[in-house]
Amino acid sequence: MNKTEDTKKSAPFHLFLLFLALALVLGGCAVRRTGEDFGIERAVSPVDFNGNGVDDYTDFLLGARADAERAPRYDGAYQESGYPPEDVGVCTDVIWRAFREAGYALRWMVDRDVADHPERYPLIAERDDKIDFRRVKTLRVFFDTYAVSLTTDIDEIAEWQPGDIVIFGENTHIAVVSDLRNAAGRTYILHNGGQPRREEDYLGRDTVAAHYRFDASKLPPEMLIPWTGA
Helix, strand or coil: CCHHHHHHHHHHHHHHHHHHHHHHHHHHHHHCEEHHHHCCCCCCCCCCCCCCCCCHHHHHHHHHHHHHHHCCEECCCCCCCCCCCCCEECHHHHHHHHHHHCCECHHHHHHHHHHHCHHHCCCCCCCCCCCHHHCHHHHHHHHHHHCEECCCCCCCHHHCCCCCEEEECCCCEEEEEEEEECCCCCEEEECCCCCCCCEECCCCCCCEEEEEECCHHHCCHHHCCECCCC
16 A cells, blocks of 8 residues: 555544544533523622632632642541641532632531531531541531522522532532533532542532532621631
8 A cells, every 4th residue: 555545544534533623622612601601690699708809609619619620639538637638639628628718617617516516417426527527418417507508400500600519419429519501501510529520510410419508697607717727
């Protein structure tokens, strides 16, 4: 076979690869919409807890996205300090890191509630502030108590807003809602299940168990504990 014949035979394959790459690029752009594309007004928190000029919901989003961009290695091992290093984490670590961005020490908020209301947490046999806040089932109780519960219907697209919190399955996975949406208007999810892409079109892949919006203006002041780095 001469060089000309070889080139002619390989040309259709190269053309296929070119069209495939173009489809992937255009397809990716097509589904990455925001609420504005669907006429959805973005929810703004009445609270800016850390006083940085950014409302809490946006801070939750930014904190979760920062964690997603770091893509920490999935590892839920017990940490003697309570907090895993920034390059390590599981789904619950996305949540306290999102809250940290807004100035909240979620670890100590959860620990205070566990200490004051142990009857709410029957699954906790022995209180341990180093791990309790890193368990989905504990966070489910905390958010059931202190956050605003919202629809679990993923097709009520206007009710899903950036910075919301969502729990999946049998209280086995937790995530933060992104400001990106797919072609149907469903929000992307920021989460860590060890998957390569941490901000993705995930709603519909797992059962939604609970959906929350954390409005600090509705909490008693003693439950609002600021982040101090420890």
